[in-house]
Amino acid sequence: MKNGLALFFLMITTNFVMSQTKVSGTVLDAEGIPLLGATVQLRGTQIGAVTDENGLFELKNLKAGGYQLIVSSLGYQTRTVPLNISRNQAVSLEIKLRESNQELNEVVLEGKSNEQRKREEPIKIEVIGVSKILEQSTSVPELINQTSGVKVRQSSGIGSNTTININGLQGNAVRFFRDGVPTDYLGRAFNIGLVPTGSIQNLEIYKGVLPVELGADALGGAINLVSRRKDKEYLDLSYEAGSFNTHIINVGANVIIPNTKIHVGVNSYYTSSDNDYEFDLETSINGVTDVFTVNRFHDAIAASYFELNAGVHGTKFADVLDFSFAYFTLDNEVQNGISIDQPLGEVTEEEINRIFSVSYKKNILPNWNLDIFGALSKVNSKEQDVATNTFEWDGDVQRDFNGNPIVTPGGEFVQRDQRIEEESKVARVFTKYDLNDALRINLSSTYNSFDRVGSDPFQIPNVATGIQPITVPSTYTKIISGLGVGLSFFEGRLQSESFVKNYYLETEAPNLGFTENLIEELFFRDFGWGQSFKYAFDDDTYARISFEDAIRIPDAEEYVGDNLFIQPNLGLLPERSENLNVGFTSNLNRARTLFTEVNVFYRNNRDFIQLVPLNLITSEYQNTDRQEVIGVEGNIRINIGENSSIRGAVTFQDLRTRESEVNPNLIDARTPNIPYYFTNISANKEFASPFGLKKTRFNLYGNYLYTEQYLVTPVIRDLEPSLFGSVPNNIRDFVIPTQHQVNMGLTCTLESLPVSFNLEVINVLNELLFDDFRIPKPLRNYRFKITYRL
């Protein structure tokens, strides 16, 4: 109530002074998007202000006279506006700032922009302004790896499977969203190892605590891919060519039909690569065991995504109403399984996805937003392992000593000709209501379901029933709803965000072990909650604390097994994790050229689900362990003048098993196959009009990524190599060695065309790099990109 009175008093006061001499206006970025937090100051005075979320500022009680208005915002070029103000004059300005690092390697916390509000919410969100570095050929996983606390690993080259670790948790614990909607309906179209940067406006990383608008059972965090706005015109065309016969074409456009409120847009990409890089491997070829230099020979990928959207915006009925149809195809060769030892020569995957979606956004009242999304998709996927030969790492089929190909049954890995048809439906309603400046209510509900059935002539029938499990239709419905309350105290210095979430699961899946009841119906309902606070010491310094009691609902297979060798466990509990983040953010100097952020995080992951071998034949998913993560991450950024910056990020996360029924000897052992210490240093320098070239900019950037050695299997704590320590001989084969990766790039932008050219060298030092379970990554390789932006 006190806050309400204070706000009322503030409004009265504001109205009173409005009639006085003043300067007001809006600060925008180059695209006309309002800038939050820009500093506006009259040179030589103490008079200044900071823009609000609409980019608005106001300077009051001014004396008549001449002024220099200095407008600055971190990440943007400072602008000086001369002013002459008469007595009782009210001057209104619109000031546009050009980003100082528009093509630079500034990807995180790059300054106050339209996304700043997200970044400064009580819940910690990393926002990567992907569209701002569109001219670079840096991939999405590489961008994410430049942030602290997050590590992306790929099983091989472009398009290969990715694992994202956020503050220690990974796999099913991390969920993906596009514009706030779970990406399940998109199939693999927006897999971050595949999607090019041109298809994304921003990339938001949620660490452990998710606001209610993201409706999913994300135990450890989430990544939200934010699309371009539908009510702004733009045209982005890019073509990238790289080593290993890599080609990426991206087209993004949105056109507003003149004199109408109708928009039509296209968002498409085509990616192909042979991924045929070479590496050294100790293996046996034709009976000879040695270290061979071999090439990946069956790892090509081709993916295309075409999305056409049309709708209206800015009407009475809708701020944005958009209809979209998308078509996605994927052809992928599979070179290896989890291990590099066995090359696969004919295993393939295909996917076709047709997606229809509609989105509706409306500010029903100035303080009441409504956001509705619905989508239907139909995914047909195919996995084939029907080869009659197996392969050596030289790319040839295995032959007997007479040189004849060895005919082999059973496929190369697991013989299958698997076709799966999946219909997916998703619907999301999100509404936000601001009761006043101090109280906000968010409501969200996300419905996600799929119906799946398949065929595979090679699948072994269930022993008890003679039925192939894949042929039995299954359904899976998940509804995640949330209520959030945002409170603001002390003129906004203290903000609070509270939420509760309801998780509901309904699934029907085959359980052929029960001969009388072939379809197992499962229901699950539970609640989670979270709370976060942010306290701002001043405009640039604040502390945050956030907590969520998060849940991950087991997948259908985890409940009922595969009806072959994985036994059902209907008593399986959902995984839970208590996630805590505590952070401090500040600019270290008044010039705002030195920025730092430190976060401490804690995860208590209970009822961890793992596949446990029961005996020589069967396995079962069980709630086995309690895992704990304690970590610290830090960022520092130094702006050197307007055109250079250096950024450092460091992460240490101690992931350990604290309780284990399956492996009690490994209590306190470090969780394997997850990097636990990594740092990143990136630097860039922009050269405006170098060599007398007008309207030409060069941007030189580099990035160094250090990853400390880590184990691929757990060992007791006493045997673990210490940080930067030596590795005992008896475990050395299970250690992924320390890695040093340096990437460098140069972008030339011809502003008058406007076209930019980019050359990037990846792994400049030609170091041995690994991902996943010792899967080698490419040595030094190159990318060239040409971009046309309007």
Place this chain on the structure above:
Amino acid sequence: MKKTVILLMLVAFTFSCETTFESGGVGVERDTSTFAIYVTTNRQDGTGFLVPFDGLPTGEIDVSQSFDNGILLSDTRRSGTGFDGAVYHPTNPLGAPGIQRLLLDADGRFVEDGFIGIGNLSLGGGQIFGFANSTKGYYTDHSLSQTAVQIFNPKTMQRLGEVDCSQAINAIRENIENADRIESTSIGGFMIERDGKFFTQLFFNDENDFQVDDKTYVIVIDVATDTVENITVWDDHLKIGYFSFINVNYVNIDEKGDLYLGSFIGNFTDPEGPNFRVLRIRQGQTEFDRTWDLNGKRGDFPNGENFALGGAVRNGKMYVKMMGIPIDPTFAALGEKEYYGYVIDLDSRNATRIEDIPVGYWRSIHGPAIYGGKPYFVVENDDAGKAFYYSYDADSGTSQLEITIIGGQPQNIVEF
């Protein structure tokens, strides 16, 4: 200045991260026989340690205290075996298939000492290796040949050549009724030498890698000439040795030289489901003893038991771990705590449960084996993190707790 200091500190912190590997000692062979125990320390991925001991281990072994001289290996559920002063493991430490020779160095720690890689193609009963003498061993590499047994020198770890079995195999194949369904042949499953003869199994596989006919074929190779001496046939298909899991210990020779070949299953699709069977090849013979076998489905055992592991034999008795209830074709009851030690009289086929060996779950793969003249049985039950070896004294009919393993799941004890 402030910026520079911070930057330098960050860079220095990062570049200070140098890692060194401890230098490994040169492996030296020991004259005296010693023991090592395979212990799975991570049930999820099967990794574990091979830990050496000066003699047959006794008492309480806390594996975590023995890690210093043990070596971390993947796939410890499918353990290796000891021979002539070394341990031979079926993969390299990281899991690439082959034959990995491991020796103790001067400090008594295992070190890698030679590796023969084999292709990833594994057919029929699975790839396997065995030893004829100190300079000759045999192994299968289905990627090299599906009709030959490879020869290697276990000391130098060099491949020496192969035993071409194709002629003998073709002769058998001609007489198989449904030979048109044969997509491949393979040799493996088990390997054992006896009196200059080497025994291994032959498979005729269909498109799903299942045996095409309901027969068991065992090839007998003459070690001196590296030629096929005989292929003996049993009229019922069994996976002897169970897919090259040496530690199940289904293959044994008794003190008289009789060879016992056991299995619990034929094809997975065989409607009879699990069926513990043991066949015999008498000393000096290369043909099955058709007068004798053990057969769980036939009702040889008192409670209809049909699922057993192991087959250590001594003085006319066979020692196995057996599920105390019949196991149906779905294998559903394998998770039950019904796993007992049994002694089987080889003449009468009577099976007697050893009552003073505690009941446990079937988790460890290690089948009963003879150490120091006594059969040893693994017991795992609800005592999380512990496993026990009990020895059995046939004269007194009593058992005794010999070893308590803390911190892992024992998978084999090898003497080398």
